[in-house]
Amino acid sequence: MRLFLSVNVVRLVLRPLVGDFSCGVKRCEMAPYATETYVRFQSRRRYSSTGRPGGVFVAAAQVEDSHQVSDATRQRLRETLDWFNQNLKAPSLEDRDWRTIFWFREDAQPLISQMWQLVSLLEEEGVPVRKLWTRQPGQIVYRDQLQIAAIPQRQSPALRL
Numbered sequence: 001m002r003l004f005l006s007v008n009v010v011r012l013v014l015r016p017l018v019g020d021f022s023c024g025v026k027r028c029e030m031a032p033y034a035t036e037t038y039v040r041f042q043s044r045r046r047y048s049s050t051g052r053p054g055g056v057f058v059a060a061a062q063v064e065d066s067h068q069v070s071d072a073t074r075q076r077l078r079e080t081l082d083w084f085n086q087n088l089k090a091p092s093l094e095d096r097d098w099r100t101i102f103w104f105r106e107d108a109q110p111l112i113s114q115m116w117q118l119v120s121l122l123e124e125e126g127v128p129v130r131k132l133w134t135r136q137p138g139q140i141v142y143r144d145q146l147q148i149a150a151i152p153q154r155q156s157p158a159l160r161l
Contacts, residue, residue, distance in 0.1 A: 038103035040132045091142045100149045108146040
């Protein structure tokens with residue numbers, strides 16, 4: 001099994017990029033063999049509406065609203081979330097894109113560094129967070145310099161940490 005995974009990873013790395021991402025107003029088309037790596041941090045808590053694990057911003061909001069969190073932790077959490085509000089665009093997506101999952105671009109290092117601070121705060125409050133990597137996030141419906149939003153394929157391959 002390990003050899004099989006290694007062969008697939010090598011195949012992804014060695015195949016040339018076929019096509020390009022062309023983003024329109026409504027949808028972005030996905031290149032069959034993407035070479036860019038995307039990073040996602042997600043909670044192990046699941047959304048009741050979709051059954052999928054939630055992102056860390058949803059988990060952070062839940063912790064911040066909790067009556068059990070200390071004022072000092074709530075303040076550190078608020079400062080961290082304010083930093084993201086100032087430095088990360090929150091695009092509005094159409095209602096039909098409810099399955100959309102956000103991924104950071106791997107080269108968005110200032111955001112990823114700040115994300116580790118948020119992860120640390122969440123884990124201190126008992127919220128486990130995992131980091132995922134993928135080159136196949138699904139159908140990309142939004143893209144900017146720091147992040148993408150994609151509707152995942154049924155079984156999107158992602159490496160977990």
